[in-house]
Amino acid sequence: xxxxxxxxxxxxxxxxxxxxxxxxxxxxxxxxxxxxxxxxxxxxxxxxxxxxxxxxxxxxxxxxxxxxxxxxxxxxxxxxxxxxxxxxxxxxxxxxxxxxxxxxxxxxxxxxxxxxxxxxxxxxxxxxxxxxxxxxxxxxxxxxxxxxxxxxxxxxxxxxxxxxxxxxxxxxxxxxxxxxxxxxxxxxxxxxxxxxxxxxxxxxxxxxxxxxxxxxxxxxxxxxxxxxxxxxxxxxxxxxxxxxxxxxxxxxxxxxxxxxxxxxxxxxxxxxxxxxxxxxxxxxxxxxxxxxxxxxxxxxxxxxxxxxxxx
Amino acid sequence: xxxxxxxxxxxxxxxxxxxxxxxxxxxxxxxxxxxxxxxxxxxxxxxxxxxxxxxxxxxxxxxxxxxxxxxxxxxxxxxxxxxxxxxxxxxxxxxxxxxxxxxxxxxxxxxxxxxxxxxxxxxxxxxxxxxxxxxxxxxxxxxxxxxxxxxxxxxxxxxxxxxxxxxxxxxxxxxxxxxxxxxxxxxxxxxxxxxxxxxxxxxxxxxxxxxxxxxxxxxxxxxxxxxxxxxxxxxxxxxxxxxxxxxxxxxxxxxxxxxxxxxxxxxxxxxxxxxxxxxxxxxxxxxxxxxxxxxxxxxxxxxxxxxxxxx
Numbered sequence: 001x002x003x004x005x006x007x008x009x010x011x012x013x014x015x016x017x018x019x020x021x022x023x024x025x026x027x028x029x030x031x032x033x034x035x036x037x038x039x040x041x042x043x044x045x046x047x048x049x050x051x052x053x054x055x056x057x058x059x060x061x062x063x064x065x066x067x068x069x070x071x072x073x074x075x076x077x078x079x080x081x082x083x084x085x086x087x088x089x090x091x092x093x094x095x096x097x098x099x100x101x102x103x104x105x106x107x108x109x110x111x112x113x114x115x116x117x118x119x120x121x122x123x124x125x126x127x128x129x130x131x132x133x134x135x136x137x138x139x140x141x142x143x144x145x146x147x148x149x150x151x152x153x154x155x156x157x158x159x160x161x162x163x164x165x166x167x168x169x170x171x172x173x174x175x176x177x178x179x180x181x182x183x184x185x186x187x188x189x190x191x192x193x194x195x196x197x198x199x200x201x202x203x204x205x206x207x208x209x210x211x212x213x214x215x216x217x218x219x220x221x222x223x224x225x226x227x228x229x230x231x232x233x234x235x236x237x238x239x240x241x242x243x244x245x246x247x248x249x250x251x252x253x254x255x256x257x258x259x260x261x262x263x264x265x266x267x268x269x270x271x272x273x274x275x276x277x278x279x280x281x282x283x284x285x286x287x288x289x290x291x292x293x294x295x296x297x298x299x300x301x302x303x304x305x306x307x308x309x310x311x
Numbered sequence: 312x313x314x315x316x317x318x319x320x321x322x323x324x325x326x327x328x329x330x331x332x333x334x335x336x337x338x339x340x341x342x343x344x345x346x347x348x349x350x351x352x353x354x355x356x357x358x359x360x361x362x363x364x365x366x367x368x369x370x371x372x373x374x375x376x377x378x379x380x381x382x383x384x385x386x387x388x389x390x391x392x393x394x395x396x397x398x399x400x401x402x403x404x405x406x407x408x409x410x411x412x413x414x415x416x417x418x419x420x421x422x423x424x425x426x427x428x429x430x431x432x433x434x435x436x437x438x439x440x441x442x443x444x445x446x447x448x449x450x451x452x453x454x455x456x457x458x459x460x461x462x463x464x465x466x467x468x469x470x471x472x473x474x475x476x477x478x479x480x481x482x483x484x485x486x487x488x489x490x491x492x493x494x495x496x497x498x499x500x501x502x503x504x505x506x507x508x509x510x511x512x513x514x515x516x517x518x519x520x521x522x523x524x525x526x527x528x529x530x531x532x533x534x535x536x537x538x539x540x541x542x543x544x545x546x547x548x549x550x551x552x553x554x555x556x557x558x559x560x561x562x563x564x565x566x567x568x569x570x571x572x573x574x575x576x577x578x579x580x581x582x583x584x585x586x587x588x589x590x591x592x593x594x595x596x597x598x599x600x601x602x603x604x605x606x607x608x609x610x611x612x613x614x615x616x617x618x619x620x621x622x
Contacts (some may be wrong), residue, residue, distance in 0.1 A: 215575075
């Protein structure tokens with residue numbers, strides 16, 4: 001990841017496909033992940049170790065992790081909702097394991113049948129399990145404070161609760177913290193305010209944001225987070241997965257558009273535009289029934305584009 | 312316009328319809344403009360005084376201005392490309408007349424068959440003509456520096472040329488200056504840099520931006536401009552007009568999404584969400600063949616939404 005100004009983690013194979021209306025065949029997933037890595041994405045969240053009965057789209061995550069591990073230089077990320085998922089992710093060989101811990105009590109109970117504090121206890125147990133592993137088998141662990149900007153069930157989520165959970169996750173032993181706008185409620189002013197509050201509480205362990213584009217504010221929120229110090233951004237190619245509550249709206253913030261924004265601002269993402277658009281074609285061919293979104297793919301680079309051009 | 316934090320000028324009836332692939336009947340335009348005003352838009356660019364042969368969609372601008380003038384409290388804006396257009400706009404009774412002056416030499420010559428300096432001379436002549444009018448007939452005059460962030464013909468546009476033209480427009484006697492990203496090339500870093508440069512040169516006469524969303528950066532650019540001091544924003548309902556170079560991409564930044572962004576940040580736009588969505592329905596019914604864009608219209612307000620909610 002050296003030499004880049006902004007780290008973009010492609011979460012389409014997990015968050016996108018998990019919310020898609022169609023299944024992508026395993027072979028297509030592998031081809032897509034390889035194409036993403038070839039475009040310069042150094043970190044890809046390839047799947048989730050959840051019960052296959054609950055989310056069939058993630059049933060092949062073990063095989064996908066194994067494939068992704070063969071790609072040189074790629075950090076292979078998997079999501080785990082609990083200790084069992086963590087153990088499966090470790091067995092599969094994920095380099096980094098992410099835990100979503102919802103700051104919304106209602107969302108947490110509804111989603112994982114645990115309170116936020118019970119989820120933190122799971123993360124703590126996983127950090128302890130990791131310490132017992134051989135040094136070369138220990139994955140990086142990220143805690144994502146989910147529904148940090150609001151919740152479709154509960155509505156408002158208190159910022160002090162977000163700060164509290166971020167602090168508990170750091171105490172539990174995670175390596176880094178991200179703030180997740182799980183349902184696309186964030187606005188840029190809130191992003192600045194909350195990012196500062198959490199950073200003031202936990203310092204540099206806060207390094208990323210996970211944004212959705214439900215109300216079109218994804219890039220504006222990414223800009224605000226970047227300007228507050230965030231350097232790690234989750235995004236999904238083609239905004240895959242959409243939003244069941246917003247016809248025509250993409251799911252996660254669109255990778256192609258996010259890369260274009262940062263590159264046009266003069267920031268190096270390490271990602272190649274042409275190769276990124278080829279990966280998008282592979283995505284579209286791999287799951288042709290599923291709509292994809294984004295502006296950059298249609299518009300292309302401005303005439304005479306140079307990164308961060310100024311006159 | 313008192314009491315609002317951010318002034319949004321709806322330019323859909325001009326910039327949107329001018330670039331649409333279909334014609335909106337005059338009666339539908341009137342109904343749409345009335346609905347926009349009822350939603351709280353206090354400034355609407357209703358049309359352009361260009362030769363009807365060149366742009367048939369603008370042929371009824373005189374009648375539309377007359378209708379819009381009957382709406383209490385509405386500032387009726389019209390665009391003029393030259394002295395003749397200005398005179399027609401004054402005759403029709405526009406409250407404010409905007410002149411686009413392209414900072415791209417190639418764009419200016421291609422678009423209006425005049426160099427940027429020849430366009431400035433036209434604006435100057437109009438400012439002099441205005442001074443000779445009875446006080447109650449004098450329109451406000453805005454100079455918009457078009458293609459300020461780049462040009463599809465010329466590519467890069469020098470920032471010093473943008474500063475120079477803004478300065479000449481102020482000398483010519485305009486009341487206010489806007490920077491226009493006519494073709495959707497701007498990025499937030501460039502927005503901050505250029506907005507500061509122009510403001511340093513001409514001061515508070517710079518008050519607005521006119522943004523397109525061709526590459527999806529419209530709201531991020533609006534955020535950057537707001538944070539640099541811009542308080543007047545052009546936008547188009549439904550991103551009407553699209554972009555011929557970007558299938559699926561909206562034209563101007565989408566009014567509904569822009570209003571949502573600012574309101575969610577705690578800024579008063581004076582605009583009512585429900586009435587805004589009713590105006591969108593009237594737009595869609597008035598020109599049903601034309602695609603509309605935007606995220607807010609599908610997603611709606613977050614649960615428990617309060618303007619600028621913080622916890």
